[in-house]
Amino acid sequence: MCFPRSSDEVAAAVGVARRHGRAFVARGSGTGLAGGATPLDDPVVIVTTQMNRVLEIDPQARVAWVEPGVLNLDLSRAVGHLGLHYAPDPSSQQACTIGGNVGTNAGGPHCLADGVTSAHVLAVDVVLADGTATRLGGLEPDSPGYDLRGCFVGSEGTMGIATRIAVRLTPDPPCVATLLCAFDSVEAAATTVSGIIAAGVLPAALEMMDAPITRAVEDFVGAGYPRDAQAVLLAEVDGLEGGVAEQVDAIAEVARANGATLVRVAADDAERALLWKGRKSAFGAIARIAPDYYLHDAVVPRTKLVEVLRRVYEIADAHEVIVMNVFHAGDGNLHPLLVFDQREPGVWDRVHAAGTEILEACLDAGGVLTGEHGVGIEKRDLMPRMFSPDDLDAQARLRDAFDPDGVANPQKVLPRGSRCGELQRVPEGTWI
Amino acid sequence: MTGPLQLDAETLNACVSCGLCLPHCPTYRVTGREIASPRGRIAAMRAVETNEAPIDDAFRAAMEECVSCRGCEPACPSGVQFGKLMETTRAALPSPRSRVRRGAEWFGYRVVLPRHWLLITCTWLAWLAQRLHLVPARVGLPRLSARSLARGLELPTGGTPDAWLFTGCVMDAWLRDTHRSAARVMGATGARLAQPTNGGACCGALHLHAGREAEARALAERVMQSMPGVAPVVVDSAGCGATMKEYGKLLGSADAHAFSERVRDFSEWLAHQAAPRLRPTGIQVVIQDPCHLRHVQKAHGAVREVLAPAYELLETADDGLCCGAGGAYVVTQPELSRRILDRKVEALRAAGGGADPIVVSANPGCMVQLRGAGIDARHPADLIAEALDE
Ligand SMILES: Cc1cc2nc3c(=O)[nH]c(=O)nc-3n(C[C@H](O)[C@H](O)[C@H](O)COP(=O)(O)OP(=O)(O)OC[C@H]3O[C@@H](n4cnc5c(N)ncnc54)[C@H](O)[C@@H]3O)c2cc1C
Ligand code: SF4
Numbered sequence: 073m074c075f076p077r078s079s080d081e082v083a084a085a086v087g088v089a090r091r092h093g094r095a096f097v098a099r100g101s102g103t104g105l106a107g108g109a110t111p112l113d114d115p116v117v118i119v120t121t122q123m124n125r126v127l128e129i130d131p132q133a134r135v136a137w138v139e140p141g142v143l144n145l146d147l148s149r150a151v152g153h154l155g156l157h158y159a160p161d162p163s164s165q166q167a168c169t170i171g172g173n174v175g176t177n178a179g180g181p182h183c184l185a186d187g188v189t190s191a192h193v194l195a196v197d198v199v200l201a202d203g204t205a206t207r208l209g210g211l212e213p214d215s216p217g218y219d220l221r222g223c224f225v226g227s228e229g230t231m232g233i234a235t236r237i238a239v240r241l242t243p244d245p246p247c248v249a250t251l252l253c254a255f256d257s258v259e260a261a262a263t264t265v266s267g268i269i270a271a272g273v274l275p276a277a278l279e280m281m282d283a284p285i286t287r288a289v290e291d292f293v294g295a296g297y298p299r300d301a302q303a304v305l306l307a308e309v310d311g312l313e314g315g316v317a318e319q320v321d322a323i324a325e326v327a328r329a330n331g332a333t334l335v336r337v338a339a340d341d342a343e344r345a346l347l348w349k350g351r352k353s354a355f356g357a358i359a360r361i362a363p364d365y366y367l368h369d370a371v372v373p374r375t376k377l378v379e380v381l382r383r384v385y386e387i388a389d390a391h392e393v394i395v396m397n398v399f400h401a402g403d404g405n406l407h408p409l410l411v412f413d414q415r416e417p418g419v420w421d422r423v424h425a426a427g428t429e430i431l432e433a434c435l436d437a438g439g440v441l442t443g444e445h446g447v448g449i450e451k452r453d454l455m456p457r458m459f460s461p462d463d464l465d466a467q468a469r470l471r472d473a474f475d476p477d478g479v480a481n482p483q484k485v486l487p488r489g490s491r492c493g494e495l496q497r498v499p500e501g502t503w504i
Numbered sequence: 505m506t507g508p509l510q511l512d513a514e515t516l517n518a519c520v521s522c523g524l525c526l527p528h529c530p531t532y533r534v535t536g537r538e539i540a541s542p543r544g545r546i547a548a549m550r551a552v553e554t555n556e557a558p559i560d561d562a563f564r565a566a567m568e569e570c571v572s573c574r575g576c577e578p579a580c581p582s583g584v585q586f587g588k589l590m591e592t593t594r595a596a597l598p599s600p601r602s603r604v605r606r607g608a609e610w611f612g613y614r615v616v617l618p619r620h621w622l623l624i625t626c627t628w629l630a631w632l633a634q635r636l637h638l639v640p641a642r643v644g645l646p647r648l649s650a651r652s653l654a655r656g657l658e659l660p661t662g663g664t665p666d667a668w669l670f671t672g673c674v675m676d677a678w679l680r681d682t683h684r685s686a687a688r689v690m691g692a693t694g695a696r697l698a699q700p701t702n703g704g705a706c707c708g709a710l711h712l713h714a715g716r717e718a719e720a721r722a723l724a725e726r727v728m729q730s731m732p733g734v735a736p737v738v739v740d741s742a743g744c745g746a747t748m749k750e751y752g753k754l755l756g757s758a759d760a761h762a763f764s765e766r767v768r769d770f771s772e773w774l775a776h777q778a779a780p781r782l783r784p785t786g787i788q789v790v791i792q793d794p795c796h797l798r799h800v801q802k803a804h805g806a807v808r809e810v811l812a813p814a815y816e817l818l819e820t821a822d823d824g825l826c827c828g829a830g831g832a833y834v835v836t837q838p839e840l841s842r843r844i845l846d847r848k849v850e851a852l853r854a855a856g857g858g859a860d861p862i863v864v865s866a867n868p869g870c871m872v873q874l875r876g877a878g879i880d881a882r883h884p885a886d887l888i889a890e891a892l893d894e
């Protein structure tokens with residue numbers, strides 16, 4: 073394990089790993105939910121937490137160069153006085169690093185309108201698997217040649233290590249409003265989601281939590297989430313004052329039409345912050361219900377939301393496991409959480425079976441495997457379910473182009489046997 | 505499951521390794537090492553508890569590097585009671601091998617702290633050493649005043665007051681003038697005050713953090729006896745106040761719970777009284793929240809409330825991260841403590857707009873630590889006393 077402080081030291085660490093025939097794995101804060109930073113087979117773990125400086129801020133161009141270990145929220149704070157922020161806001165934003173965000177192409181509640189990490193990364197300086205350094209992308213609006221930057225973002229450390237990242241900064245909106253809507257059923261909340269979009273409103277964020285999750289986070293933050301609701305929606309709209317007021321009315325109307333039992337607009341910034349703190353603590357707060365959780369991250373078409381959610385609850389019931397839902401409703405990014413206590417004998421088999429069935433249900437509804445958490449080890453063996461052998465082969469060859477010897481975070485993302493001609497074998501999935 | 509550390513299984517299992525506590529941990533912030541984070545420490549405890557790892561030097565170091573600031577607790581959505589885990593773990597660690605260290609700990613925890621006269625004697629010796637320029641400035645020992653040490657606190661002892669002013673051990677020896685300020689301000693509200701018999705002496709906080717639970721219990725009993733009745737027990741040291749508010753948990757008795765209910769931080773108590781008249785001073789002060797005031801007592805709002813009429817308050821942008829004082833931590837982990845302090849000083853200067861600001865801090869440990877770095881650190885009681893419009 074090593075803690076480099078500069079790009080040169082990262083290159084040196086990669087060099088040492090190579091000389092000793094070892095693989096290497098990049099690690100930020102280790103908040104990844106797919107096991108991407110988990111070391112397999114004794115690699116050299118290159119931890120970026122000491123590379124945590126914001127190197128340059130250009131308020132005119134709205135660009136900042138940062139080291140990969142800068143925490144997401146720290147970056148927004150560092151530019152806050154300029155009326156700017158870094159838009160992608162994963163729920164883990166106080167803890168996760170920009171490097172990890174680039175690695176997983178992280179999303180967050182506010183990515184509904186603003187786009188995920190990839191849309192906010194202009195250039196990345198990387199140390200490649202052979203220890204050489206290079207720049208992918210650039211600050212110009214349209215860099216010539218292939219968009220290798222786009223390839224790198226989301227590569228989960230399998231194409232090298234980001235050592236400096238140029239990110240786009242977003243101006244703070246002049247006016248923001250946050251609405252809390254409560255419903256008697258999950259269906260009503262889900263129908264409201266499609267209704268809002270159908271009404272022509274694109275909120276900055278649109279999040280949903282079901283009853284058990286809502287109660288767990290309320291126990292932690294005390295933000296005034298209704299404990300008796302079956303589902304709550306958290307919607308945020310921003311822009312110019314007049315427009316915001318109109319959008320608030322439109323959302324409230326759709327919610328009421330779908331039987332909302334409560335529509336409340338946060339009175340001030342403090343209340344807004346508390347509501348968001350609640351939403352962003354959801355994954356952590358579930359230990360109040362059971363000590364372990366197993367989480368999926370599938371995206372389904374918004375129009376199928378009601379139907380898929382119903383299936384999710386049915387599958388969980390059939391396997392006698394508890395499922396809770398908290399997710400980015402606006403873009404159909406589901407996070408069904410199966411909670412359990414691993415000390416209970418046999419529970420893991422049921423959880424695993426339910427998890428796989430839920431994922432199949434999402435894929436059958438035309439969904440995709442992961443919205444934002446990445447593939448890592450966890451979803452790796454499900455890749456063939458979504459991609460044809462030809463697709464996988466193309467991806468494997470792309471990876472080989474960056475890392476011909478397979479030393480950068482090996483055994484992640486692509487299942488063994490992705491390359492054509494290799495024996496197809498699907499090893500048992502790993503639970504992180 | 506109870507293993508070698510005797511930890512409560514439910515408390516240990518409550519951690520889901522989400523990492524949301526990481527940025528709130530001072531040792532993780534300065535080192536970036538997982539093992540120096542709450543999540544890493546819990547993982548290490550779990551490994552020991554399930555007999556997957558031994559209690560070795562690395563484990564001991566990982567536990568001792570923790571400042572016990574408990575910044576990870578309010579940050580944790582799962583409600584992991586980290587303080588409890590750490591205290592129990594430390595109590596289960598075998599005593600250290602180094603004889604020198606064992607001797608020093610024995611002398612400090614068992615001999616000096618419980619005997620207030622001895623602490624005052626040692627303080628006189630320190631005063632002498634200070635006059636002879638034998639104490640380097642970076643140690644952060646406050647400038648001891650012979651006048652203050654020679655004069656007792658002008659408060660009746662014992663009786664049935666409206667409120668007790670707890671005087672404690674180190675605070676009374678080194679910062680007695682702050683007690684005087686507190687007494688003046690409290691007096692200005694019209695309350696009749698008293699100090700505990702035998703000064704209340706040491707509350708046992710330092711013992712508890714060092715895993716010396718039995719000694720802490722004995723001290724707690726003594727403190728409780730020194731302030732009988734139902735009157736509020738006002739404490740102007742955030743670290744002591746936090747421990748005294750947890751006597752109920754420590755001793756488990758109904759008496760201890762009732763006593764803990766009476767404990768108030770100085771600012772917290774003041775915020776609930778008819779406010780004494782203060783003169784607006786126009787002076788800017790940066791607020792430093794002592795960890796045990798913010799994370800444990802959650803009474804940091806009161807400091808702002810009582811100071812706001814007289815001072816212009818500035819906030820730091822570091823979520824109240826620890827200053828690295830941590831009771832005995834400065835002595836046991838000087839290197840980490842200094843790195844945490846450097847970060848804090850940077851945040852305080854940034855909040856003060858670059859120049860060296862006046863900083864308000866409600867805990868003697870933090871005040872001493874900050875002063876060691878050349879920061880003009882004052883107690884809220886001192887600032888309010890200065891602004892009293894009498
Ligand atoms: C409570 C909680 C809430 C979450 N909410 C969200 C959410 O809303 N949206 C979301 O997208 N994710 C979310 N996540 C998942 C996680 O926080 C993100 O995936 C985040 O981007 C990981 O950052 P990290 O610094 O922890 O990276 P790590 O976990 O350390 O690493 C993640 C991956 O990135 C690679 N990597 C790390 N640093 C570099 C680098 N410098 N160069 C190249 N590759 C690198 C690693 O090898 C690994 O494959 C959440 C996690 C938790 C615990
Ligand atoms: S925030 Fe709580 S649950 Fe999450 S890693 Fe820290 S202690 Fe564990």
Ligand code: SF4
Nearest residue numbers: 529570571573574576
């Ligand atoms: S008590 Fe403080 S130092 Fe110890 S793990 Fe928690 S945050 Fe870190």
